[in-house]
Amino acid sequence: MxxxxxxxxxxxxxxxxxxxxxxxxxxxxxxxxxxxxxxxxxxxxxxxxxxxxxxxxxxxAATAYQAVQANLDRIVRELVTNAEFRAAATAGARNRVTEKVLTAVADGFAPSAYLRNEVTTRAYRQLRGLSAHQ
The missing domain is CATH 1.10.10 (Arc Repressor Mutant, subunit A)
Incomplete structure (x- = not known):
């Protein structure tokens, strides 16, 4: 057994x-x-x-996300250039894209809501800043 x-x-x-x-x-x-x-x-x-x-x-998952934490700036930059993230019209849609990206880089483990929201917010702020300067 x-x-x-x-x-x-x-x-x-x-x-x-x-x-x-x-x-x-x-x-x-x-x-x-x-x-x-x-x-x-x-x-x-x-x-x-x-x-x-x-x-x-x-x-x-905790071990995988320790490695992810060290690469958050790179992940945020990737999201800013991600076509699906850029096209997302709502916070929920952006969160889903962020979760998909984080899950992929963390060996298939889902991120915490806190981390997902933090990364989504950072990427969205950068995207808005880029859009304002284009």
Whole structure:
């Protein structure tokens, strides 16, 4: 049973949708993945695999975002030149583009809302400054 739990947890960690899911929806995403992959998994096996994967993903994401923090200026510059970001007409649309970019550079892990908002705001301010001078 322990090997089965470990295998399911590892499968979750490798699954892009689980990696990118925010904490609030990760359990639901994980349960869906497990039910698709292992229809015979009982609740105790599924919950233990989810618990293990969730703990590990938080550690992995924190490590990935430490590296991202060191490159925020570059990421902001990339967003300013990103056609999708430039075309985004609302704050929500800009946040979605920023989240997609941050997730890509952080090995598939979703950013915190705080970091996403900070990067979006910095890029938007730079974009507005560039637009005013063009």
């Amino acid at each position: 322990a090997a089965r739990i470990a295998d399911l947890a590892d499968t979750l960690l490798q699954h892009p949708e689980f990696r990118a899911a925010r904490l609030g929806v990760r359990q639901r995403v994980g349960r869906t993945i497990i039910s698709t992959l292992d229809t015979a998994a009982d609740d105790s096996v599924a919950w233990e695999a989810l618990r293990i994967a969730d703990e590990q993903i938080e550690t992995l």
